[in-house]
Amino acid sequence: MSAYIFVLVLLALMWFLIIRPQRRRQQEAQRLLTQIAVGKEIVTAGGLYGTVTAVEGDEVRVEVADGVEVRIAKRAVAGVVSEDEESEEAPEETPEEETPATLPPDSA
Numbered sequence: 684m685s686a687y688i689f690v691l692v693l694l695a696l697m698w699f700l701i702i703r704p705q706r707r708r709q710q711e712a713q714r715l716l717t718q719i720a721v722g723k724e725i726v727t728a729g730g731l732y733g734t735v736t737a738v739e740g741d742e743v744r745v746e747v748a749d750g751v752e753v754r755i756a757k758r759a760v761a762g763v764v765s766e767d768e769e770s771e772e773a774p775e776e777t778p779e780e781e782t783p784a785t786l787p788p789d790s791a
Contacts, residue, residue, distance in 0.1 A: 716757055719743060724764040727755055732764065 719725065723735050725745065733745035736752060743760065746752050 712758075715760065715763065718763050719757065719760060725760050726762050726764055727759050728761045729759070731755075 719735060719738060721735050721737060724732065725735060725743075726732050727745075731745070731747060731753070733747040733753070735743055736746050737744040738757075741757050743755055743757050744752055745755060
């Protein structure tokens with residue numbers, strides 16, 4: 684009897700630690716693919732940033748520079764970049780450190 688309980692507990696543990704998180708990742712990836720639309724800024728799995736110019740079935744056309752458009756597979760999109768993320772990535776202006784090379788020359 685205790686062997687049956689052990690097997691049931693083991694199966695429940697596998698469900699919560701392996702199967703359930705995998706399903707969540709699959710659902711999140713599917714949601715990401717449905718968010719892709721013309722005008723959205725995306726990043727690919729290879730680290731290429733660009734703006735979506737067309738969505739054609741399983742392919743996406745992305746403008747990576749002025750006049751430079753690439754065709755990628757939809758599943759190669761790693762994420763949709765939002766305005767919040769862009770502002771976080773922008774480096775803050777830090778005051779320049781005073782070193783002997785940046786100090787003004789003495790008038791003496």
